[in-house]
Amino acid sequence: MELALSLGGDTPKSFLFLEKSSSSSSLHEKLMDSSKDLGFCMGLRKCSEDKSRKNKQRRSQDLKEGHVSKGSSDPMLQLDLLPFSPVSRDISSQLHFPWLTENIAGEPGPAGKVLDMNRRQLVAEETEEGAALSSPNSAISTFQVNFPIYRNGNKLLGKRECEGDHVERWGNSSSRASDEEDGSARKKLRLTKEQSAFLEESFKEHNTLNPKQKLALAKQLNLRPRQVEVWFQNRRARTKLKQTEVDCEYLKKCCETLTEENKRLQKELQELRALKSSQPFYMQLPATTLTMCPSCERVVTATSSAAAASAAAAANTTLTLAKPEPFPFSPAHVQAAS
């Protein structure tokens, strides 16, 4: 639906009624909700729309090309990767994160040389469109974990879904890209246990990835960088959600504790007020006559010499009363208690 609105007699400006789209954001929905009574709402946001368009173009390009935008000027860095032992099944013990070896880059010696050679090799590879995999013939070949992706025809399947079916290695991005091009509904890839474990371990090291890390990880897992990026985004979001829940529980308990404490203090306050009304003389004394017990952190309102003595005892002070005093909080007592 379109509304032509003429401003100042010039070219009519068009405003679109906001219709609820299937992919509406919450803001959009809020706008819709807030505008229900009025029947329409308008938005002027050139910059954001431009950015949205830009992002859309970038994402579609990302999908087509199967890798991150070429706009990134960060040089790729090939790193020294250790082979995965086929004997051991303990993934975490075998994990090797390329970016953790960056510290050797500046060091002279074999490691630094290997790194430098690897970097040159990767730069060479980078120039080849879609050459995400390193040359198997390279003497300093890039280690790559063989994470199989199971496919059934054009559809990507999780391992469980196609157990017993034809199993083949996912040829990097090409098949995925062709999946996207058919315009069908989004297809959901299920990461293998190995891939998930690897990503989890990576997340423990860094919960955000720089482009180099992302590319290295994608390469190792035989995933598109975008998939790694999305996984980390989701992981961060869900970690934050869990943390929020934990914080909420903690604050709830704090609130309960404080409520109890507040009740107790209110009760004490009532007692003090009752005391004040029954013995107004005491309240003419300075406030320092009320002492805080260091052990139980309660205000001690001693109304007798015995109470004052117990309070003093609690405060590890000696209070000697030779004889009953008419006023338990005489200056002498105050001095003794303090």
Next chain:
DNA sequence: TATGAGTGTAGCTTTACCTCA
């Protein structure tokens, strides 16, 4: 229910272009 992925948005940096002293 868990999770991979799409979308919209905002913030930041880089780059190209323009103006001016």
Next chain:
DNA sequence: CCTGAGGTAAAGCTACACTCA
């Protein structure tokens, strides 16, 4: 006319929130 500084818009990238399937 050339040049460097400063301003600005556009582009690019990323993180995040929300959402869907």
